[in-house]
Amino acid sequence: MKDLNLPFSEARLAVVGAGTMTRLLITHLASRGLERIAIVNRSMPRPMELQEQFPDVDIEIVLEDGLWD
Numbered sequence: 001m002k003d004l005n006l007p008f009s010e011a012r013l014a015v016v017g018a019g020t021m022t023r024l025l026i027t028h029l030a031s032r033g034l035e036r037i038a039i040v041n042r043s044m045p046r047p048m049e050l051q052e053q054f055p056d057v058d059i060e061i062v063l064e065d066g067l068w069d
Contacts, residue, residue, distance in 0.1 A: 007033065008029075008032050008033040008034060009033040009034070009035050011034060011036075012036050012037075012038070013029065013034065013036075013037045013038070014037070014038040014039075014040060014062075015037060015038070015039050015040070016040045016041075017039075017040075017041060018039050018041045018046035018047040018049075018050055019046065022039065022050065023050060023053070026050060026054055026057060026059075027054075030054060030056065030057050034057065035056075035057060035058055036057070036058040036059075036060070037057060037058070037059055037060070038059075038060040038061075038062055039059060039060070039061055039062065040062045040063075040064060041061065041062075041063065041064065042063070042064045042065075043063070044061060044063070047059065047061040048061070
């Protein structure tokens with residue numbers, strides 16, 4: 001895989017699920033400069049909790065049902 005030599009702050013990441021591992025992942029990546037992430041989940045409550053826990057990270061919530069539209 002080729003290194004794009006871009007700052008980590010310009011990366012965009014999508015994660016499926018909003019559980020403990022996603023919280024730990026956001027914690028680690030935010031400490032490295034990640035500013036934006038999309039979370040795909042079945043429901044809103046847990047991703048919304050992550051938005052509250054990480055106010056400095058732009059978290060986009062995508063509901064699983066919306067993927068098929």
